Amino acid sequence: MHVLDYDGYLLDLDGTVYRGNEVIPEAVIFVNWLIKEQKKFLFVTNNSSKTPEQAVDRLNSMSIPAKREHIFTSALMVAHHVQQMTDRPKSAYIIGSTGLKVALEEVGLIEQDVDPDVVIVGIDRTFTYDKLEKASLAIQKGAKFIATNGDKMIPTERGFVPGNGSIIAAIEVASGKEALVMGKPNPMFIKQAAEIISTPHQKTIMIGDNYDTDISAGIAAGVDTLHVDTGVTRNTVVKKKAIQPTFSIRTFKDIM
Amino acid sequence: MHVLDYDGYLLDLDGTVYRGNEVIPEAVIFVNWLIKEQKKFLFVTNNSSKTPEQAVDRLNSMSIPAKREHIFTSALMVAHHVQQMTDRPKSAYIIGSTGLKVALEEVGLIEQDVDPDVVIVGIDRTFTYDKLEKASLAIQKGAKFIATNGDKMIPTERGFVPGNGSIIAAIEVASGKEALVMGKPNPMFIKQAAEIISTPHQKTIMIGDNYDTDISAGIAAGVDTLHVDTGVTRNTVVKKKAIQPTFSIRTFKDIM
Numbered sequence: 001m002h003v004l005d006y007d008g009y010l011l012d013l014d015g016t017v018y019r020g021n022e023v024i025p026e027a028v029i030f031v032n033w034l035i036k037e038q039k040k041f042l043f044v045t046n047n048s049s050k051t052p053e054q055a056v057d058r059l060n061s062m063s064i065p066a067k068r069e070h071i072f073t074s075a076l077m078v079a080h081h082v083q084q085m086t087d088r089p090k091s092a093y094i095i096g097s098t099g100l101k102v103a104l105e106e107v108g109l110i111e112q113d114v115d116p117d118v119v120i121v122g123i124d125r126t127f128t129y130d131k132l133e134k135a136s137l138a139i140q141k142g143a144k145f146i147a148t149n150g151d152k153m154i155p156t157e158r159g160f161v162p163g164n165g166s167i168i169a170a171i172e173v174a175s176g177k178e179a180l181v182m183g184k185p186n187p188m189f190i191k192q193a194a195e196i197i198s199t200p201h202q203k204t205i206m207i208g209d210n211y212d213t214d215i216s217a218g219i220a221a222g223v224d225t226l227h228v229d230t231g232v233t234r235n236t237v238v239k240k241k242a243i244q245p246t247f248s249i250r251t252f253k254d255i256m
Numbered sequence: 257m258h259v260l261d262y263d264g265y266l267l268d269l270d271g272t273v274y275r276g277n278e279v280i281p282e283a284v285i286f287v288n289w290l291i292k293e294q295k296k297f298l299f300v301t302n303n304s305s306k307t308p309e310q311a312v313d314r315l316n317s318m319s320i321p322a323k324r325e326h327i328f329t330s331a332l333m334v335a336h337h338v339q340q341m342t343d344r345p346k347s348a349y350i351i352g353s354t355g356l357k358v359a360l361e362e363v364g365l366i367e368q369d370v371d372p373d374v375v376i377v378g379i380d381r382t383f384t385y386d387k388l389e390k391a392s393l394a395i396q397k398g399a400k401f402i403a404t405n406g407d408k409m410i411p412t413e414r415g416f417v418p419g420n421g422s423i424i425a426a427i428e429v430a431s432g433k434e435a436l437v438m439g440k441p442n443p444m445f446i447k448q449a450a451e452i453i454s455t456p457h458q459k460t461i462m463i464g465d466n467y468d469t470d471i472s473a474g475i476a477a478g479v480d481t482l483h484v485d486t487g488v489t490r491n492t493v494v495k496k497k498a499i500q501p502t503f504s505i506r507t508f509k510d511i512m
Binding site (some may be wrong): 124125126127128129130132133136137140141152153158159160161162163165166167169170171172173174176 | 380381382383384385386388389392393396397408409414415416417418419421422423425426427428429430432
């Protein structure tokens with residue numbers, strides 16, 4: 001199938017559509033083409049810190065007329081997963097930012113730091129030892145342990161700063177339990193994204209710059225994949241992987 | 257050799273001499289016997305948060321007339337190691353408590369949070385994301401990465417709270433580098449302790465409650481070991497280990 005012939009497009013954001021505060025112009029052209037062609041598409045991001053509204057505002061400021069319905073964050077995925085749990089939790093101790101807190105509030109979870117049913121962890125730049133202690137005590141007492149995403153580092157102008165994977169590691173060591181990580185490369189995230197846009201798997205493609213999250217998740221979910229060489233995993237590195245993405249491009253210019 | 261016939265005694269503190277704020281009476285009797293017999297002894301503790309003076313005050317309050325010269329903490333071990341490094345660091349970014357900061361100041365290290373020569377990490381109950389970021393950026397830029405001890409959890413009245421191993425894990429994930437951990441089970445710590453009391457290895461014994469730190473370090477350092485069943489590793493668990501301690505007792509009452 002030609003890369004422009006799919007029904008549904010799942011797109012990563014950071015490294016694919018923009019790099020930090022810098023927009024990738026070819027991506028803007030591609031997304032606007034998707035809109036013009038009335039393709040179904042969804043931005044699928046591991047970043048749990050922003051609400052969908054904040055993500056939309058950012059995209060709009062970059063000349064991408066995305067709407068609320070086009071955003072699927074790892075925070076929304078966790079909220080969805082919580083609703084599906086057989087023993088559905090009522091209370092949560094939450095380490096995270098606005099995006100995560102709002103998503104969990106919307107599915108009715110009550111925040112509490114002592115004896116919660118579940119501990120949910122997303123990137124939190126106000127993380128402290130006190131939060132680490134509360135989380136690990138709760139998990140040792142039997143609370144479930146769920147994380148939005150396991151990204152180890154986040155690229156910024158200051159260099160690579162600690163990602164949520166770093167916070168998870170601290171809690172895992174202190175609690176002796178492993179987190180259930182919902183973001184990419186967990187294929188559940190991609191399967192749920194495909195369900196939201198309701199396109200069949202064989203007509204859905206996952207597009208991203210990071211082999212170990214975007215491409216791996218797409219492959220594991222059974223959809224086709226497109227690697228774009230504008231972010232974390234360079235094309236030379238992708239070429240050495242045992243399982244190749246369906247397509248590899250330098251930028252979206254190659255397919256437009 | 258009989259357990260009372262050694263020349264030098266290296267003793268763990270928490271779980272061996274006291275449990276949190278509660279003294280172990282049999283240990284008090286044993287240490288006072290060591291003093292009466294003019295045996296050489298040294299308390300060898302992974303706890304880097306207290307200064308030797310603070311540790312002495314605590315022991316004195318428990319009827320153990322220990323002196324400054326009887327205390328060897330993982331903070332002092334790191335300070336000693338820093339002095340021995342071939343490319344001796346001048347500046348350090350320090351995550352830790354008073355015990356560590358004082359020990360490093362005493363060997364002339366200058367604290368600085370940007371571009372330090374070394375990042376040194378001990379338990380810090382005021383640990384934050386900001387400190388995690390500073391440490392991992394410095395290590396990525398080439399700073400050495402040294403930790404006092406790798407204890408995963410600390411037993412308290414509230415349950416097991418996060419130990420320094422948990423903080424180390426976060427920094428290791430965010431920096432992509434592994435820490436050099438100086439505390440037990442690193443045998444260097446025990447070898448240095450034996451050198452301080454200057455007793456020959458074959459006449460020195462390491463005593464502690466924790467198989468994975470105290471006993472393992474003693475075995476790796478080539479000294480005899482005594483496991484006392486008053487703390488972390490229960491005797492039933494010790495019995496299943498491939499390498500047994502030289503002696504195993506329930507409490508010091510068994511040998512007094």
